[in-house]
Amino acid sequence: MSDKKVSRTCHHCKSRSASAPTDTSKIHYEKFWLYRHCSSVQQRDRQAQKAGQLFSGLLAMNVVFLGSAFISSMIFNQVAITLADVWILLSILKVLCLFWIIYYLLGTSRQPHAVLYRDSHAGAIWIRGSVLLFGMCSILLNVFQIGYSTILIHCKSRVEIVFPSIGILFICTQAYFLWHHSKDCIQVQHNFTRCGLMLTIATNLLLWLLAVTNDTLHVEIESQLREVERRFAGKAPSSHPHWCNETTLCTCPNTTICKVFQKGYILLYPFNTEYCLVCCSVLYVMWKNVGRRISHHHVPHTKPKFKLQGVVFGPLLGTAAVIIGACIFMMYQIQATSLAPSKQVFVIYYSYYIVLLPLMSVGAVIGTIIHALEKKELDTLKNPTRSLDVVLLMGAALGQIGMSYFSIVALVATDPRDLLNSLNLSYSVLLIFQNITQNIFVIDGLHRRRTVADDDTKEEQNRDTYSQRRVSVLELGQEIRKASLSYIHTYSHLSWKRRVLREISFFLVLCNIILWVMPTFGAHPIFENGMERSFYGYSTWFVIVNFGLPLGVFYRMHSVGGLLEVYVTA
Numbered sequence: 001m002s003d004k005k006v007s008r009t010c011h012h013c014k015s016r017s018a019s020a021p022t023d024t025s026k027i028h029y030e031k032f033w034l035y036r037h038c039s040s041v042q043q044r045d046r047q048a049q050k051a052g053q054l055f056s057g058l059l060a061m062n063v064v065f066l067g068s069a070f071i072s073s074m075i076f077n078q079v080a081i082t083l084a085d086v087w088i089l090l091s092i093l094k095v096l097c098l099f100w101i102i103y104y105l106l107g108t109s110r111q112p113h114a115v116l117y118r119d120s121h122a123g124a125i126w127i128r129g130s131v132l133l134f135g136m137c138s139i140l141l142n143v144f145q146i147g148y149s150t151i152l153i154h155c156k157s158r159v160e161i162v163f164p165s166i167g168i169l170f171i172c173t174q175a176y177f178l179w180h181h182s183k184d185c186i187q188v189q190h191n192f193t194r195c196g197l198m199l200t201i202a203t204n205l206l207l208w209l210l211a212v213t214n215d216t217l218h219v220e221i222e223s224q225l226r227e228v229e230r231r232f233a234g235k236a237p238s239s240h241p242h243w244c245n246e247t248t249l250c251t252c253p254n255t256t257i258c259k260v261f262q263k264g265y266i267l268l269y270p271f272n273t274e275y276c277l278v279c280c281s282v283l284y285v286m287w288k289n290v291g292r293r294i295s296h297h298h299v300p301h302t303k304p305k306f307k308l309q310g311v312v313f314g315p316l317l318g319t320a321a322v323i324i325g326a327c328i329f330m331m332y333q334i335q336a337t338s339l340a341p342s343k344q345v346f347v348i349y350y351s352y353y354i355v356l357l358p359l360m361s362v363g364a365v366i367g368t369i370i371h372a373l374e375k376k377e378l379d380t381l382k383n384p385t386r387s388l389d390v391v392l393l394m395g396a397a398l399g400q401i402g403m404s405y406f407s408i409v410a411l412v413a414t415d416p417r418d419l420l421n422s423l424n425l426s427y428s429v430l431l432i433f434q435n436i437t438q439n440i441f442v443i444d445g446l447h448r449r450r451t452v453a454d455d456d457t458k459e460e461q462n463r464d465t466y467s468q469r470r471v472s473v474l475e476l477g478q479e480i481r482k483a484s485l486s487y488i489h490t491y492s493h494l495s496w497k498r499r500v501l502r503e504i505s506f507f508l509v510l511c512n513i514i515l516w517v518m519p520t521f522g523a524h525p526i527f528e529n530g531m532e533r534s535f536y537g538y539s540t541w542f543v544i545v546n547f548g549l550p551l552g553v554f555y556r557m558h559s560v561g562g563l564l565e566v567y568v569t570a
């Protein structure tokens with residue numbers, strides 16, 4: 001009886017083992033369940049990431065709204081909320097940001113497995129260099145503000161000395177943090193890091209907003225200039241705005257050091273707003289990279305190198321534009337800073353722009369057409385840095401476009417047939433068209449997939465092969481001759497589309513550099529010619545210019561980086 005049971009059991013086992021390989025539904029089900037389990041874990045991580053981004057975004061939004069309410073109250077009701085109250089609020093935010101940055105440097109980033117990945121696209125050398133450059137200029141600005149307030153300590157608040165002192169410490173610490181950690185994809189303390197980054201972004205935005213709207217020192221200098229002009233003309237005291245009665249009580253003494261502090265403050269003022277904008281862009285990329293895991297096939301093994309091979313006309317035309325622009329800039333700085341600037345210097349300045357802007361627009365349009373004719377695939381991989389570049393290009397262009405439209409309305413409403421006004425009108429229209437065409441060209445080029453050039457690959461292979469062989473003197477001459485003929489052959493057969501794209505990109509790079517240098521270092525005819533200022537009023541036009549001018553400077557600087565990327569990948 002037991003033998004029968006054993007035989008039945010063995011027969012049952014054999015039948016099960018025989019049928020096991022054919023029954024695959026259970027195996028598929030187990031794999032599917034495991035995949036489902038893993039995907040649910042990924043989904044929970046994704047939901048946690050979105051929740052952390054939402055919470056930190058809400059924190060930044062509330063801080064920005066609170067600071068904006070303070071700044072708006074200071075503008076419309078200077079009795080209840082003063083500039084000192086705004087400075088105290090911003091000083092508290094700066095101190096909180098300093099504590100978090102120090103904690104990140106000494107604690108978070110040094111934890112085990114904290115920085116497993118680094119974003120190769122984030123924190124490009126040119127943007128980190130901009131952080132250092134504008135940071136140093138902002139430090140000098142705060143030094144000049146401290147010196148100016150110290151000289152006038154009898155009529156200035158002590159907060160006007162404490163606030164820039166904290167600002168110097170904040171700028172130094174933030175610049176060091178961004179230089180060394182802008183590529184981090186932090187993998188620990190996600191929510192705390194996101195909140196710290198968003199708090200720092202909100203603080204920089206509020207500092208930028210205050211710089212745009214705060215015209216206290218500018219009003220003081222403007223009132224003093226009006227007083228000098230009134231005395232020079234021998235006119236009686238005229239009815240000035242209400243701020244003149246306040247500012248004349250606190251005037252700069254007739255000393256060289258005070259004039260230096262004043263002039264340095266005015267000259268370096270745009271750099272501070274520029275610094276805030278650049279820091280916000282870098283911090284935003286870091287915020288997007290918190291918790292991000294970069295796969296190995298997304299990391300580029302070889303980066304395209306910057307070479308001047310295949311470009312001739314672009315560098316020549318661009319260099320000519322830079323030299324002419326530098327000469328006009330120096331002429332403008334000499335004449336426009338006098339008490340009675342010549343009308344001729346404004347005519348020369350606008351004429352230079354009217355010649356250069358159409359050339360840049362035509363180049364951008366030709367480049368866009370060539371991009372449309374190319375068969376190169378679009379790069380659709382997720383890239384927070386590139387997405388931010390596109391947003392910044394579009395957003396920063398609004399500064400110059402907005403100022404241009406305000407100028408167009410003022411010019412058309414007054415006297416558009418005047419020579420200076422007609423040149424200003426043409427300049428404004430051409431500037432709008434140039435910004436739009438250049439944005440289309442750069443954004444289209446940034447989305448093109450990177451490819452390694454065939455001629456560069458062949459050149460490297462020939463170089464490696466040649467270095468591995470020993471040849472005689474005669475064979476060496478033959479090899480040099482073959483290499484020269486090969487270079488001429490490959491250059492002549494280089495795609496005309498690639499050559500034209502490189503020529504256009506390099507020309508636009510040099511043009512954007514000179515258009516960045518001129519307004520950055522003090523050439524502001526849109527404010528100094530007086531036409532728009534008399535049409536809109538000093539305070540209103542001051543806000544418009546300080547909103548649009550830093551964005552315009554940031555746009556030129558950011559366009560240089562985008563155009564270099566287009567040149568390298570062409």
